[in-house]
Structure formats: structure tokens, C-alpha cells
Amino acid sequence: MSIQITIDGQPVVTEAGENLVDVAAQNSVYIPTLCYLKGKPCLGTCRVCSVRVNGHITAACSVPVTEGMQVEVDTTELADMRKALIESLFSEGNHNCPSCEKSGRCELQATGYEVEMVVSRFPYRFPLRPREVAADHIWLERDRCIFCQRCVEFIRDRQTDQKIFSIKGRGITAQIEVNTELANRMPPEQVREAADICPVGCIIEKGVGFNDPIGRRKFELQSVRERALGEEES
Amino acid sequence: MSRKLVIDPVTRIEGHGKVTIQLDDDNNVTDAKLHVVEFRGFEKLIQGHPYWEAPMLLQRICGICFVSHHLCGAKALDDMVGVGLGSGIPMLPTAEKVRRLGHYAQQLQSHVTAYFYLVVPEMLFGMDAPPEQRNVLGLVEQNPALVKRVVALRKWGQELIRTVLGKRMHGISSVPGGVSKNISLEERDRFLNGEEGLLSIDEVIEYAQEGLKLFYEFHEQHREQVDSFAVVPSLDMCLVNDEGNVDYYHGRIRILDEDKRIVREFDYHDYLEHFSEATEEWSYMKFPFLKDLGREKGSVRVGPLARMNVTKTLSTPLAQAALEKFHAYTGGKSNNMTLHTNWARAIEIIHSAELIKELLHDPDLQNEQLLMTPADNAWTGEGIGVVEAPRGTLLHHYRADRSGSISFANLIVSTTQNNSVINRTVRSVAQDYISGKAEITEGMMNAIEVGIRAYDPCLSCATHALGQMPLEISLFDAEGQIVDEQRR
Secondary structure: OEEEEEEOOEEEEEEOOOEHHHHHHHOOOOOOOOOOOOOOOOOOOOOOOEEEEOOEEEEHHHOEOOOOOEEEOOOHHHHHHHHHHHHHHHHOOOOOHHHOOOOOOOHHHHHHHHOOOOOOOOOOOOOOOOOEOOOOOEEEOHHHOOOOOHHHHHOEOOOOOOEOEEEEOOHHHOEEEEOHHHHOOOOHHHHHHHHHHOOOOOEEEOOOOOOOOOOOOHHHHOOHHHHHOOOOOO | OOEEEEEOOOOOOEOOEEEEEEEOOOOOEEEEEEEEOOOOOHHHHOOOOEHHHHHHHHHHHOOOOHHHHHHHHHHHHHHHHOOOHHHOOOOOHHHHHHHHHHHHHHHHHHHHHHHHHHHHHHHHHOOOOOOOOOOHHHHHHHOHHHHHHHHHHHHHHHHHHHHHHOOOOOOOOEEOOEEOOOOOHHHHHHHHHOEOOEOOHHHHHHHHHHHHHHHHHHHHHOHHHHHHOOEOOOEEEEEEOOOOOEOOOOOEEEEEOOOOOEEEEEOHHHHHHHEEEEOOOOOOOOEEEEOOOOOOOOOEEOOHHHHHHHOOOOOOHHHHHHHHHHHHHOOOOOOOEOOHHHHHHHHHHHHHHHHHHHHHOOHHHHOOOOEOOOOOOOOOOEEEEEEEEOOEEEEEEEEEOOOOEEEEEEEEOHHHHOHHHHHHHHHHHHHHHOOOOOOOOHHHHHHHHHHHHOOOOEHHHHOOOOOOOOOEEEEEOOOOOEEEEEEO
């Protein structure tokens, strides 16, 4: 059913129940995301897509659009709030971009650039979460995990549909885990999918890295905004 | 009453160091030392990281010779995954030549920086010139045309590094088994032919010769001073190829004595059989030495002077002509004149430019075969890489467990190798310029720095270790009295 909503005061005609992040992108309005993947169920974990809907701040990825909905995205206050959320993700982990294999392909890094983050306003926590290296082909650099849960929900054992990744603990003691037995059954393309789906450099393929030269890496070829808006690769 | 003179900080070097000179009642120098007062920790902090990150993370040790660290790490990883020279497997021609191209580009720009910005001011204005004159700004005022050419040379070197490694500083191109990109014809032609704001290779070679010309003029005018300043005998060490000529990317380690007799020659993978390191409480920089010759006699000199002493010939015409003159000056003996390091550096500036020109004309640079894939059972878990960095022989040694986690790293950098000879230089200059003098002038103190600067030391690289060197912290009160001391 066709409905009309407004985004930053502009009328937008769309279908009821569509995801707000997708509707905004279809209308050239970029809302940053780190857990949401188009076509996949909403996770609502990172909150980086926070916008104001009918006067209330909420995660855009969790909102199915309804008739008359008034959405604010591009305000100074909201932009700063989203930037603060990105900054908090940096300060809660150890994100050493200069030597990280994911640099140039990292959604957190790319989104940080997109929101013009320079340095985090929050004190860095420098967490010490031990690396998990027992699996044959997967290396977990836990200090980079932002707990988006993409891997937990979308990477499953192909025989049993069991989850391969999980989150153990709560709050500051939480950490990502991998079921080594199931991980060792993952075919190479699924290992690659897990590394690609990770928005940071937490899940990395063992022995693989830095293969794309600087200038030809994912977000150097096309920015995270251009990708989100579905623009043609330049 | 005895006195202590302190030069702190030593200026126009990479990193932080200080010099102390101990005088007796008659102003005679009784001791002089270079203390390296900064502290890093790279050997420790790399532990636990995935091995393939090592060349990327460890190159951050330096903002000057990062390409050397990157390549050294890459060579070590080649060994580790089983496609390295340690396993007797030669690198793919394109991969090796791309690596060499980046390496020579860095040598060019690093030497140009050290020579023109850090050393030439004293050559033009003298060691006694006022500090506000003997610096790069004084150079701009006195010879703006020269400085413009130097800036253009550095820019060219940096731009070539960017093309090969992706960034002007801390780029990435070498991965285990090869490189991630080649050099396109379009990229190559920019450097061969130049463009608006970028020199051509022929202009680079022309400008590169100015350094040598400058040295010859300076030497002609101040021969006595240049030849007698800190004459410090030492063993000389560098990588050599099968012909006994310096190879900046790969070779065997050769060590010569003053008469150019081979004292030691070995595969660098065996370095632990030959070298040990000593530590001192007063410096964070270690003192490597050949085990069987002992701490003083077994210390070596590395870098431009050592390389020009060791190499029999240089493969490019202009550099070879300059080398012949350099060798003739000491009649077949090793050159121990510290200020002749700048002569050697000027020769290497030309040699780097000529080597780059040769490589730019090599069609292998455009080849698409960039990477060797190791066989399933090729993993060795250990790798050693050695290159000739601008400041001398640089070594990276890593071990990793089968999970890929680095369990051990050892870096022996050029400035560390030079630690003993730099300290001997400091003592020599202190004896000649300060000992017994009634009044100590600023120029005399600067002479000490000139001696250190000849080595272009990188103290930031040299103080990378953690866990073996003493750490001493003194707490002073407002009156300068020690109230607490902690020692690790």
C-alpha cells in the first residue's frame, strides 16, 4: 500500500512497512548503519542509524514506515549524536587502523570518515579481551568487536543451521565467541563471507590480508555513503 | 672541581638522545657518552598479533625508513610461510623489482633529507656558526636555488614511494610471497619523463650530483678538518652479492677490517651464531657485537661509510666513478674518517637515482605475476629479513606458532649496530675539541653533534626493545634533590 511520509520536511511516497533506512536511501538520504544489512532482519544493536521519528529518537533500521510518519535525519543535534555513537565504538575497543588488515574495507572506519570523526570525545577503555585463534581459518581479534551480532545471526552452520558465533557475558565483560568445531567445517567462501560481513576487523581470515593495494580498497573505490545509496561505482 | 657537560637534546637527528661529557679539574675529558633517552617497545607489543600484520605494524617504528622496516618484515614473512630466500626460493622477478624500487626511492629521499637538511648547514656555515644560521632556514637564505632543488628531489622520492607503496609514509605493498601491485606504464612514465611539478629521472640524477659536488668543494677548502675529525677505526659491515658488491635488498653479510680483509661472511639467517648484544644502564640503545671478538673489537660500523668501504664496485656509472675516487683516497684501506660518511652518502644518493632509472626501464615492473602461493606443508613458523636501510644493515626476526600468532620478535636496527662506533666518535671529538680547553664554546659542543649526525642516527628505531634494558626513573624535588629512585 502506498503511503506518504516526510524526511527532513520533504514528502516521500513509499510502501507501508518498508524499512526506514532503505526508504531514506531510495530517496538519496544517507543514514549510517553498522549492524543493518539490506534484505536481512533488523538487529538494532549499534544504534548508529538513530534518527527522530514523530518526535522520538529511535534506530531507523528498526522502524517500518507508516502513513504520515515525520522523520528527521539531517539536523545538527542528530548528526552529532550519531557521531558520538561512532566515537564510543572506537573508544570501547582497540581500533589500530594503521596496521589493521581491514583498513580500507572497514565499515566502522569508513563511517567514521563519513561522519567526519577526528578523535573520540570519550576516554578510551583499552579493553583486554584475549584473541581467539583456535579455529583453522578464522582469527578473532576480539578487541575490535562492536557487538553488532551480524555474524551471530547470519553466519550459520550449513548442515545444522546452528549458530557458529555467539556473545558470551554481558556489559564490559561481554566478548565474541566462535564454535571451533563448526568453524572448521565452514567452506572457504563462508569464511570469507564471515570476514566480509564483520563491519570491523574482528573476524579475519587467517594468513590472508593486505591483498588489495592502497587506493583500490573497498571504500576507496566507493565510499560507504555511495554504497548505501546504491550509487554507481566510479 | 670536576664538571659535567650535557648536550640535551642532540639536535637534527631522528629521535631523542643526550650527550654527557665528564671533565676533571684541568678540563680534561675523562669520559663521554651518547645516552639514548627514549623508550619504545615494538618487540614486545607485536607479540600475539597475527604474523601478517608485522610488516605493517612494525614499520610504524619510524617515519623516515619505514620502507626498509616494511621490506625487512616482508622478507621475514616470506621465510615464515615457506616461499622465502631462507628456503632457497627466489622471489618472482616483478615482486623483487617492485620492492627494490620502493627501497631505492626511500634511500634517495632519506639520504637527501639527512645530507642537505641535517649535514650541509655545517658544511656551508662551519661548526662555529651561530645556531640560528646553521640550519635549513639559514640554507634557504644563503642558497635558495639549492634548497628548491633539494625539495624537488625529496618530493620526487616521496612520490615514487607513494606510487609503489600507496602512501608517502607507511604504505603497504609487500605481502608474504610478493607484492600486491605492479607499476603501470602510465605510472612509470611520470617518473621517467616528469610532469608539471615533478622532475624527470634525468633531472633527478643531475640534481643528485650536487651533493657530491658540494662535498668535494667543502673537502677542498677544509681538508685538514674533514680528514682529522673523529678518525674512528671499526669493522665495516653490509650485505653483499656474489661479486662482493653492496646489495641493498638481499645478500650475505660481509664484515671487513681496516685492511679490507674479510673478518666474517655469513648467511644472515645465521646471525644469532655470530652476534650478541650488550646493555648499559645509561642508555636504552643496545650494543651489538661479534661474540668471538668481544664487545669493543667485535662492534661493527654500518651505513654509507661502511658500505662504500665494503663494496668493491657500484653497478652504475656515475656512482662507480665517484667510488673509485673515494677508494683511491685511502689507498685501498678502509676509510675511518667520520665526516667522509657524508661523502659516502652523497655517492649513494647518486647510486640510488641511477638504480631507479635502471629499474624504471625494466619491463618486469609491468608483469602481472606478483605473488607466490606457498605449498600446504611449506610453513616454517620462523623468518629473518635483512636489508640495507639508509642508515645501515637492518634485521627483523620473527617466530609465530601454527595459529599464526607472533611469539617472538627481534629487531636489530642500523643505529643500534652503530652504537659503539658513535660512542667512540663522541669520545674522539670530545678529546680533540674540548679536552684541556679553558673555555667551552657552543661551537665545541656542536662539534660533538656533528660527529653524531654523520651517522644520521635514528634513535626512534633503535630503542624498540622491551624487557631487557634497564629502566631507571629518578624523582627530584624542587631543589633538585633526588627523593626517590626506581629501577626495573
